[in-house]
Amino acid sequence: MSKPNYTGIYNMVSQNNFEEYLAALDVNYALRKVVCILKPSKHIEHDVNSGEMKIKTVTTFKNFDMDFTLGQEFTEDLGPVDGRKCQTTVNWDGDKLVCVQRGEKEGRGWTHWLEGNILHLEMRAQGVTAKQVFKKAE
Structure with missing residues (x-):
């Protein structure tokens, strides 16, 4: 079975338990409040042959780039x-x-997974789990 290709731009549609997750990471109160009102988008480039991925999380506050090989x-x-x-x-x-x-x-x-054009992101730390859901841009 071939692996899914995550390439695309995804816009956040919902999040759950995110402030609690940030608190588990010891993020200060003021920064947690700012981060929780942001609506990030994920810009993903995925080369399924080499396993190289680039995930850019884009917000109006700050962007975050992660480049890696699976x-x-x-x-x-x-x-x-x-x-x-x-x-x-x-x-x-x-x-x-x-x-x-x-x-x-x-x-x-x-953990990231795809269900059609929906990208799920479940984040874990210190026994706390948060979830964000993104929809692929047309």
Whole structure:
């Protein structure tokens, strides 16, 4: 079975439990409030043959770029959320992209999956789970 191609621009349509997730990451109150009102878009370039991916999260506050190759550990700059860095690996679990982040927060990571033109993002840290849902732009 071939893996899905995540390439596209996706606009956020909903989020759940995001402020609690940011609190679990020790993001200060004022920054949490700002980040929670943003409506980010995800700009994803995915080369299914090489496994190279570029995910750019775009907001009116700050943008966040993540370039990586599936299965290869890299140092991720967590910039717009908490200014920290961690060791990150993104790999396939079936047709889902699963990220494991090793750093100062236990159980930190995320999972992306597609259902038609809907992109799901589940984020985890310290036993707290948040979810964002994005719709692919036409």
